Amino acid sequence: MSNTSQAVACPECISRISTLRLAVGGFGLLVGIVAVLGLLTGGHETFNTSSQLTWGLPVSTYVFFVLTSTGLTFVASLAMVFGMKDFYPIAKRCVWGAVVTLVIGFISLGLEIGNPLRMLWVIPTNMAVSSPMWWMGLFYTTYLALLVWKFLTINKGDWDSPQSTAIGIASFVAVVFAHATLGSVFGMMAMRPFWYGPMVPVYFLITAFLSGLAFIMLFINLDYGVNQENMSPGAARAMSRQLPLIFAIVLGLVIVFTLAKTITGLWSNVPENRIVTQHIVASPLFWFELLPGMLLPFVLMLTKMRHDAKVQVVSGGLVIVALFIGRYEYVVGGQLIPVFKGAWFDDLTPYSPSMTEIGVVVLAISVGILLYAFGDKKLNLSDAPNQ
Amino acid sequence: MAKWGMVIDLAKCTGCQACSTACQMENNRLPGENYQDVLYYAERKQPAPTLKWFPRPCMHCEEPSCMHVCPTKATFKTEDGVVLIDWNKCIGCKYCMIACPYGVRFYTDEKPLIEPNIKDVFKGSGDLSWNPPYKGPQQDNAHGVGIQPHGVVSKCTFCYHKVSKAPKGTADLSNDNAALREYVPACVRTCAPTARYFGDLDNPNSQVNRLISERRGVRLLEHTGNKPQVYYLGGAGAVPGFNRPDNKS
Numbered sequence: 348m349s350n351t352s353q354a355v356a357c358p359e360c361i362s363r364i365s366t367l368r369l370a371v372g373g374f375g376l377l378v379g380i381v382a383v384l385g386l387l388t389g390g391h392e393t394f395n396t397s398s399q400l401t402w403g404l405p406v407s408t409y410v411f412f413v414l415t416s417t418g419l420t421f422v423a424s425l426a427m428v429f430g431m432k433d434f435y436p437i438a439k440r441c442v443w444g445a446v447v448t449l450v451i452g453f454i455s456l457g458l459e460i461g462n463p464l465r466m467l468w469v470i471p472t473n474m475a476v477s478s479p480m481w482w483m484g485l486f487y488t489t490y491l492a493l494l495v496w497k498f499l500t501i502n503k504g505d506w507d508s509p510q511s512t513a514i515g516i517a518s519f520v521a522v523v524f525a526h527a528t529l530g531s532v533f534g535m536m537a538m539r540p541f542w543y544g545p546m547v548p549v550y551f552l553i554t555a556f557l558s559g560l561a562f563i564m565l566f567i568n569l570d571y572g573v574n575q576e577n578m579s580p581g582a583a584r585a586m587s588r589q590l591p592l593i594f595a596i597v598l599g600l601v602i603v604f605t606l607a608k609t610i611t612g613l614w615s616n617v618p619e620n621r622i623v624t625q626h627i628v629a630s631p632l633f634w635f636e637l638l639p640g641m642l643l644p645f646v647l648m649l650t651k652m653r654h655d656a657k658v659q660v661v662s663g664g665l666v667i668v669a670l671f672i673g674r675y676e677y678v679v680g681g682q683l684i685p686v687f688k689g690a691w692f693d694d695l696t697p698y699s700p701s702m703t704e705i706g707v708v709v710l711a712i713s714v715g716i717l718l719y720a721f722g723d724k725k726l727n728l729s730d731a732p733n734q
Numbered sequence: 735m736a737k738w739g740m741v742i743d744l745a746k747c748t749g750c751q752a753c754s755t756a757c758q759m760e761n762n763r764l765p766g767e768n769y770q771d772v773l774y775y776a777e778r779k780q781p782a783p784t785l786k787w788f789p790r791p792c793m794h795c796e797e798p799s800c801m802h803v804c805p806t807k808a809t810f811k812t813e814d815g816v817v818l819i820d821w822n823k824c825i826g827c828k829y830c831m832i833a834c835p836y837g838v839r840f841y842t843d844e845k846p847l848i849e850p851n852i853k854d855v856f857k858g859s860g861d862l863s864w865n866p867p868y869k870g871p872q873q874d875n876a877h878g879v880g881i882q883p884h885g886v887v888s889k890c891t892f893c894y895h896k897v898s899k900a901p902k903g904t905a906d907l908s909n910d911n912a913a914l915r916e917y918v919p920a921c922v923r924t925c926a927p928t929a930r931y932f933g934d935l936d937n938p939n940s941q942v943n944r945l946i947s948e949r950r951g952v953r954l955l956e957h958t959g960n961k962p963q964v965y966y967l968g969g970a971g972a973v974p975g976f977n978r979p980d981n982k983s
Contacts, residue, residue, distance in 0.1 A: 390843045390884060390885075391826075391841070391885070392844060392845050392851075394844075394845075395845070396844070397845070398766070398841060399837065401831045402828065402832065461824070461827075461841070461842070461884065461886055462824065462886070465825050466806075466825050469806040469823045469825060470806055473806050473807040474807075475805050478804055478805040478829070480805040480827065480829050484805060532829070537959075538833065538835035539832070685837055686834065686835055687790070687835060687837045687955070
């Protein structure tokens with residue numbers, strides 16, 4: 348199984364969609380650069396964040412994309428770590444997608460923090476092991492290195508040599524630790540009751556998996572012209588049979604988690620939790636997240652329509668939007684009541700992202716789209732081992 | 735080595751904001767980024783709501799959560815118990831601002847609270863985010879003292895440029911002792927009703943220790959485990975509790 352060749356039924360579909368992606372990514376990049384010019388001239392004063400609400404849209408975007416990367420690695424690991432061979436035809440795409448989404452997250456975070464370049468020497472030289480963020484940096488950097496190594500290995504046609512398998516297992520382990528430490532960055536903050544709790548890493552784990560699955564449902568179907576007949580037989584089998592079921596199960600769990608979190612929040616006697624949850628529930632964003640964003644795709648996945656590529660694209664897209672809203676609500680929600688002042692301060696901290704913050708996100712996503720299109724054009728992402 | 739701490743007597747505090755003003759002058763602070771502030775709030779017991787106030791510096795905690803979460807050890811605790819930031823190590827991730835239960839940390843590059851932006855009027859260059867015509871303490875980036883650079887977090891230093899020069903073995907730094915007046919933090923020195931006391935919490939004979947013990951000094955948000963080195967006097971009614979009153983208008 349070390350030499351690879353997997354026929355793609357419709358190479359021109361991939362070529363068409365990746366050319367379209369290059370155009371969209373290029374345009375987005377230009378828009379992003381124009382919006383981010385403000386950052387170069389006005390610095391972070393062009394952000395709408397403040398000392399009361401410190402982490403805004405760029406941080407929630409970072410959380411969303413690095414957890415999506417986690418989810419994509421989980422799906423790739425189904426084949427490469429857990430031996431579920433049906434997933435091999437989409438594994439290489441998942442690994443490249445994981446690299447790309449991680450890069451998007453890092454760009455978004457890098458443009459948000461004050462001195463990103465200083466990180467390169469002060470983090471490794473100071474060994475701040477008491478900080479969850481230090482561990483998060485360590486594991487995500489290790490994960491990125493292993494992911495790139497794994498991609499290079501399978502790109503050379505080595506899918507299952509002992510070394511290739513070991514790298515796959517190591518990257519899976521690294522990302523489990525990485526997502527858990529990211530969960531701890533929020534979950535260990537006892538002074539912010541909306542975030543605090545031992546279940547945060549578990550919540551991140553399950554939503555990360557869903558995020559990865561949703562990206563696959565959307566992007567892999569788009570890659571093949573929203574028609575599974577254009578896929579290789581193995582990829583079509585994985586996309587039409589196993590994946591929708593796994594997607595439905597994980598989506599069902601996330602819906603339960605979201606409802607439980609919301610209901611306990613609304614009935615909590617911790618004001619920081621109850622007031623913020625009431626605020627979130629009063630927003631149309633929440634209802635979009637819950638109803639068309641998660642419940643509708645879940646119902647669709649319970650019917651036979653789940654095998655249909657178009658339904659998968661719509662469901663994947665809706666879930667991606669829902670999860671993005673969820674990350675934003677979570678990150679911003681933990682800061683809506685200013686610390687300490689919140690003991691008697693009546694109003695929630697106002698926040699809506701500035702054009703520069705939106706530009707940072709557009710820029711990061713556009714770079715991701717370009718990287719993904721580059722992968723499609725140059726790296727033969729449809730490759731899979733002969734079985 | 736001393737363990738510097740502060741006692742604030744809420745029964746004497748008039749909410750005059752002289753402490754905030756002195757701190758602004760001493761440390762070149764701008765509106766919205768006051769190291770030391772007096773918070774005003776109304777206790778809404780209808781039909782007669784009462785206006786109250788509460789002075790709030792950095793608590794210089796014994797177990798500072800801001801220090802523990804810092805991924806670069808930029809936030810550190812000195813041997814004499816003061817929590818400071820090394821601006822040469824700060825990457826501006828703002829995790830410390832997230833983790834501080836008291837909301838007393840400030841990021842350099844934020845939208846100005848009032849226009850025109852004073853930083854645009856006195857533009858900085860090089861390592862200085864702005865360049866006011868009068869600069870108080872000598873620049874000391876390694877201890878977070880002076881004009882902050884771009885992209886870093888800053889906070890109250892207990893006027894470290896003053897207190898660190900106090901003679902060893904000093905029990906209390908107060909205006910009463912003319913020889914020590916230069917070492918007294920600006921907010922303590924300027925407090926007209928003498929509501930603030932500053933001294934060595936490890937010295938059993940210090941006035942701060944005596945006040946804490948005789949008048950049952952309390953610390954804020956004890957449940958977070960941060961163990962502030964700032965104590966408040968004035969009875970339970972004067973110190974705001976943990977629970978937020980459910981009176982959202």
